[in-house]
Amino acid sequence: MQESTSREGSRPRRSGSLLLSQMLDTVDGLSFVKNCEPIDHLPHFRLSLNADRKLEEEQLEESLALLPDELSRAQIAAREVPVDQVPKTHGPDGPGSSLDGASDYEPRGSASGQTSSSNGGSTSGVSGAPTGEFDGPVHPHPGLHIEPGDEEYPPGPPSSPEHYSNRFFEIRKSSLAGYGAFASQDLGWGQKILVEPELFRADHVSLYDEFDKLTEGSQQAFERMTAHSKQSGFDKTTSIFRTNSFNVGEGQAAIYLVAARFNHACRPRNNVMYRFDHEKRRIILTTTKDVDAGTELTITYGSSREEFYAQWGFVCKCGGCVPLSDEEIARLTPGTDWN
Numbered sequence: 082m083q084e085s086t087s088r089e090g091s092r093p094r095r096s097g098s099l100l101l102s103q104m105l106d107t108v109d110g111l112s113f114v115k116n117c118e119p120i121d122h123l124p125h126f127r128l129s130l131n132a133d134r135k136l137e138e139e140q141l142e143e144s145l146a147l148l149p150d151e152l153s154r155a156q157i158a159a160r161e162v163p164v165d166q167v168p169k170t171h172g173p174d175g176p177g178s179s180l181d182g183a184s185d186y187e188p189r190g191s192a193s194g195q196t197s198s199s200n201g202g203s204t205s206g207v208s209g210a211p212t213g214e215f216d217g218p219v220h221p222h223p224g225l226h227i228e229p230g231d232e233e234y235p236p237g238p239p240s241s242p243e244h245y246s247n248r249f250f251e252i253r254k255s256s257l258a259g260y261g262a263f264a265s266q267d268l269g270w271g272q273k274i275l276v277e278p279e280l281f282r283a284d285h286v287s288l289y290d291e292f293d294k295l296t297e298g299s300q301q302a303f304e305r306m307t308a309h310s311k312q313s314g315f316d317k318t319t320s321i322f323r324t325n326s327f328n329v330g331e332g333q334a335a336i337y338l339v340a341a342r343f344n345h346a347c348r349p350r351n352n353v354m355y356r357f358d359h360e361k362r363r364i365i366l367t368t369t370k371d372v373d374a375g376t377e378l379t380i381t382y383g384s385s386r387e388e389f390y391a392q393w394g395f396v397c398k399c400g401g402c403v404p405l406s407d408e409e410i411a412r413l414t415p416g417t418d419w420n
């Protein structure tokens with residue numbers, strides 16, 4: 082095992098990718114750390130290659146620091162939980178609805194799926210920034226299961242994603258901003274709560290062509306999404322796309338109508354992470370801690386308060402960070418108000 086001494090002195094620091102590969106040999110759940118946790122910063126249209134690399138390096142450091150704890154949690158979560166211990170609830174669409182999503186999910190700790198795919202890493206950068214793909218070995222493990230299984234999302238996108246619910250969460254109004262996702266039952270760490278196919282993917286150039294291919298209902302659902310209100314120089318379609326899309330690599334960003342309703346919380350306050358099944362073009366959301374019923378489920382868009390304002394147009398209200406001051410806000414340029 083390669084080791085180097087950290088600049089700070091005492092703690093020996095291991096080569097990040099090597100250590101993660103070795104840990105992944107041991108516990109499947111740690112692919113959270115490699116594939117998602119360090120890079121789940123919702124980097125819609127990230128423009129700075131160097132900034133991305135720096136961020137990923139910082140996040141890798143962060144994940145390495147977390148490893149012992151993550152390992153023990155993964156081992157705990159790896160204990161199998163019978164399916165019937167996960168209560169089933171139904172949202173406004175009711176049992177049997179095409180939006181029920183019951184078949185999409187597995188109980189936490191399910192040992193049912195042993196997969197060897199390594200294609201699940203989240204990616205960043207329409208601008209071609211590093212993908213963050215896991216390039217080390219992945220081995221099938223019993224226990225904590227985060228790879229996509231055979232579950233199928235109901236055919237067709239939800240016509241009313243702002244009222245979507247499944248047995249794990251529901252979308253409803255949030256005190257953070259607009260709509261958000263809320264746990265509809267107590268959720269354990271490592272629970273897969275959503276597997277959602279993309280509505281479409283595009284880049285800056287193909288956005289309008291791809292949008293035109295959508296059904297009228299899907300176009301309307303897209304247009305009801307929140308638009309960054311302070312981006313100057315973008316029309317509303319582009320602004321909605323920039324505010325809600327997830328970078329999926331190769332210069333493309335994708336829209337997921339339900340996943341886009343998850344608000345941001347700064348680490349460690351967020352309680353959900355996301356990753357991609359590139360082959361099936363789906364996003365997969367999984368809890369990163371135990372969550373009480375009724376709690377808002379949040380992902381992390383990034384770590385820069387200035388970027389939240391400039392890229393997504395908001396001053397973070399998650400409560401886990403110091404919000405931008407009035408002076409800092411004044412330095413950032415306001416633009417067209419789309420809302």
Ligand SMILES: C[S@@+](CC[C@H](N)C(=O)[O-])C[C@H]1O[C@@H](n2cnc3c(N)ncnc32)[C@H](O)[C@@H]1O
Binds near residue numbers: 260324325342346398
């Ligand atoms: C991808 S959307 C999230 C869902 C959105 N709330 C909705 O109603 O569809 C991103 C937008 O949600 C809002 N938002 C998300 N997280 C926030 C937070 N922590 N504090 C304030 N606003 C937030 C911002 O307006 C941001 O541009």
